[in-house]
Amino acid sequence: MKHATSNSNSTDEERRGLLKWTAILLGGLASAAAGIPIVGFLFGPLRKRDDQWTTAGKVDEFPVGKTRLVDLQNPLHSLGDGDAGKIAIYVRRADEATFQIFAINCTHLGCPVNWLADAGLFMCPCHGGVYYEDGSHASGPPPRGLYQYEHRLEKGDLLVKLGHLPTLQQPG
Amino acid sequence: MNTIKQVWDWLEHRLELRDSLWPVMRHPVPAALAKPVGWWYVFGSMTLTFLMLQIVTGICLAMVYQPTAADAYASLEYLNYEAPFGWLMRGIHYWSATGMVVMLFVHMSQVFLMGAYKYPRELTWMVGVGLLLMTLGLAFSGQVLRYDGDSYWGVSVAVAAAGRVPWIGPSIVHFILGGEYIGSETLSRFFTLHVFILPGILFALLAVHLYLVVKRGISEPPTPGEPVDKATYHQQYEKLLEKGIPFFPHALYRDGVACAIGVLVVVALAVIVGPKGPGEIPDPTLIHAEPRPDWYFLPVFAMAALSPPSMEAFLMLGLPVIGVFALLAVPFVAGTGERSARRRPVAVLVVLVSFVTFMILGWYGATSPWSPEMQAWSNAPVPQNIVAELSPVELQGAIVFQNKCCRNCHALEGSGGHRGPDLTDVGIRMNPDAMVRQVVQGGGNMPAYAQQMNSAEVAALVAFLVKMRPEGFAPAAVPSASVEPLATAQVAP
Numbered sequence: 292m293k294h295a296t297s298n299s300n301s302t303d304e305e306r307r308g309l310l311k312w313t314a315i316l317l318g319g320l321a322s323a324a325a326g327i328p329i330v331g332f333l334f335g336p337l338r339k340r341d342d343q344w345t346t347a348g349k350v351d352e353f354p355v356g357k358t359r360l361v362d363l364q365n366p367l368h369s370l371g372d373g374d375a376g377k378i379a380i381y382v383r384r385a386d387e388a389t390f391q392i393f394a395i396n397c398t399h400l401g402c403p404v405n406w407l408a409d410a411g412l413f414m415c416p417c418h419g420g421v422y423y424e425d426g427s428h429a430s431g432p433p434p435r436g437l438y439q440y441e442h443r444l445e446k447g448d449l450l451v452k453l454g455h456l457p458t459l460q461q462p463g
Numbered sequence: 464m465n466t467i468k469q470v471w472d473w474l475e476h477r478l479e480l481r482d483s484l485w486p487v488m489r490h491p492v493p494a495a496l497a498k499p500v501g502w503w504y505v506f507g508s509m510t511l512t513f514l515m516l517q518i519v520t521g522i523c524l525a526m527v528y529q530p531t532a533a534d535a536y537a538s539l540e541y542l543n544y545e546a547p548f549g550w551l552m553r554g555i556h557y558w559s560a561t562g563m564v565v566m567l568f569v570h571m572s573q574v575f576l577m578g579a580y581k582y583p584r585e586l587t588w589m590v591g592v593g594l595l596l597m598t599l600g601l602a603f604s605g606q607v608l609r610y611d612g613d614s615y616w617g618v619s620v621a622v623a624a625a626g627r628v629p630w631i632g633p634s635i636v637h638f639i640l641g642g643e644y645i646g647s648e649t650l651s652r653f654f655t656l657h658v659f660i661l662p663g664i665l666f667a668l669l670a671v672h673l674y675l676v677v678k679r680g681i682s683e684p685p686t687p688g689e690p691v692d693k694a695t696y697h698q699q700y701e702k703l704l705e706k707g708i709p710f711f712p713h714a715l716y717r718d719g720v721a722c723a724i725g726v727l728v729v730v731a732l733a734v735i736v737g738p739k740g741p742g743e744i745p746d747p748t749l750i751h752a753e754p755r756p757d758w759y760f761l762p763v764f765a766m767a768a769l770s771p772p773s774m775e776a777f778l779m780l781g782l783p784v785i786g787v788f789a790l791l792a793v794p795f796v797a798g799t800g801e802r803s804a805r806r807r808p809v810a811v812l813v814v815l816v817s818f819v820t821f822m823i824l825g826w827y828g829a830t831s832p833w834s835p836e837m838q839a840w841s842n843a844p845v846p847q848n849i850v851a852e853l854s855p856v857e858l859q860g861a862i863v864f865q866n867k868c869c870r871n872c873h874a875l876e877g878s879g880g881h882r883g884p885d886l887t888d889v890g891i892r893m894n895p896d897a898m899v900r901q902v903v904q905g906g907g908n909m910p911a912y913a914q915q916m917n918s919a920e921v922a923a924l925v926a927f928l929v930k931m932r933p934e935g936f937a938p939a940a941v942p943s944a945s946v947e948p949l950a951t952a953q954v955a956p
């Protein structure tokens with residue numbers, strides 16, 4: 292450190308000025324050093340993981356013309372999830388080769404819709420949303436038909452791409 | 464004896480309580496508070512008392528509760544059945560939360576009706592609005608921590624609503640969930656929110672609120688015809704305080720009595736009714752859940768069902784924001800002038816309308832007549848007196864009625880769903896043609912059953928519905944679906 296050579300007031304002021312700027316600069320640096328990782332950590336979950344292909348079952352397990360509820364392990368699940376790491380989907384086999392995979396989440400506000408096979412309707416217990424068997428909107432508040440997951444058939448297996456909770460702007 | 468005094472003096476010398484805290488405790492409040500009108504001033508203290516109870520029981524619960532998706536449910540059961548007094552801690556925590564929310568609304572209404580928020584106490588009110596938000600946030604996050612089916616689907620509903628925010632909806636969803644789906648990260652987030660973040664902000668606001676209550680003083684009971692005038696108010700208030708009474712102990716007695724009663728009621732409820740839940744396991748594959756929020760959010764739940772689609776986004780996302788701004792604006796819109804409720808009909812009306820709206824919506828939320836009753840088709844048989852006189856075709860119709868789950872939305876003789884009208888006497892309102900059309904094409908919030916029923920089934924169903932028409936009523940001749948006779952009008956709450 293160089294010391295001021297004269298003892299005049301102006302050097303005192305200079306020193307105070309230097310100290311002030313050092314405090315501001317160091318303070319800013321310290322805040323950034325501690326703050327950036329904290330903010331990064333908090334907003335870390337904004338980094339999205341993609342849905343993954345997962346096997347929903349053998350194609351023959353799904354009778355033609357029927358809709359079945361299938362319980363799976365969410366492919367994105369992690370160790371501490373417990374039962375919340377599971378996921379349920381509706382698999383409808385319209386004919387030999389045509390499948391529709393519906394999310395159980397109502398497109399209105401996400402409640403679990405129930406498949407009533409005899410009536411051929413999905414009904415939502417929350418606000419009375421109803422969907423037809425092909426997932427299209429029948430009545431009630433939902434703004435659209437059921438969310439559908441991407442799927443493909445491979446070597447006699449039904450593969451479904453899922454993971455995230457479907458919402459209006461991020462459907463299946 | 465001497466030692467006690469020595470210790471006391473030693474402490475006093477360091478703390479200087481006589482100079483700092485004592486004057487605060489003894490600060491003068493309007494003498495009128497010593498009169499029965501003083502009972503109107505206890506609600507804030509009661510809210511505070513319940514908050515204290517929340518802190519203490521909350522700390523106890525946090526010692527056992529496991530904030531992980533895998534273990535939370537088990538730890539709640541452990542609290543309920545194994546941990547000594549665990550059930551009681553949960554019970555008190557739940558009922559005291561209820562008390563806190565109730566007292567908060569009562570306190571706010573009182574402050575509003577008595578014009579206590581007016582000059583110079585605007586900031587006290589605004590900070591109070593912050594306290595309201597924190598309390599509701601704590602109520603919701605607490606409901607999530609009661610990790611059961613309702614909690615799981617409650618989060619799901621909350622993020623579905625948040626996900627509708629234009630553009631950044633998906634990011635908000637991710638941020639709330641802490642990932643792609645409701646899982647371990649989600650519960651940890653709500654735990655942190657419930658025990659660190661919201662209480663932290665709440666305490667900070669509370670400190671300001673109490674500071675202002677002491678600094679700006681307690682408002683005197685309003686007298687009609689004595690409006691608040693910025694120019695003269697301070698002088699008048701100072702004069703009033705010259706004849707005031709010390710806050711401690713006089714004004715505190717009523718607070719003490721009211722708070723003690725409040726605590727007794729809460730503990731009694733906790734002992735008699737016990738803690739709430741946990742209900743079903745929070746497992747997304749158990750889809751037969753019929754999620755319903757805690758009572759304080761039932762009006763919101765009802766609004767989600769009753770709002771027309773075009774208004775939905777606004778009601779869900781805009782209205783709460785507008786509501787908060789409206790509350791914050793109150794002291795600026797009517798910050799001076801008349802304080803007595805007797806001279807403020809609009810203020811009284813606002814409070815009345817809000818309470819009635821909340822109660823009606825809450826009632827709707829609790830009974831949710833718009834929801835299909837999922838098990839009605841299997842649980843509620845067609846009444847015997849109806850079946851007894853049916854012809855084979857009509858009987859067939861009764862079976863169609865049951866199997867096609869018509870019962871989920873339509874009641875017969877009052878039992879069944881209430882989403883659609885009770886169909887016992889539909890024959891008075893509609894002729895067979897109109898019924899066929901309604902069944903096949905749907906409409907008026909009814910799904911079309913064209914795909915689900917063949918014509919024979921429809922014919923049988925209609926024959927059954929026609930037959931049910933009570934005796935003494937003429938069958939409907941003109942196909943009119945819109946006229947709803949009094950007898951079937953839905954019972955208003």
Ligand code: FES
Pocket residue numbers: 397398399400401402415416417418419420431432433
């Ligand atoms: S969540 Fe299904 S109707 Fe509202």
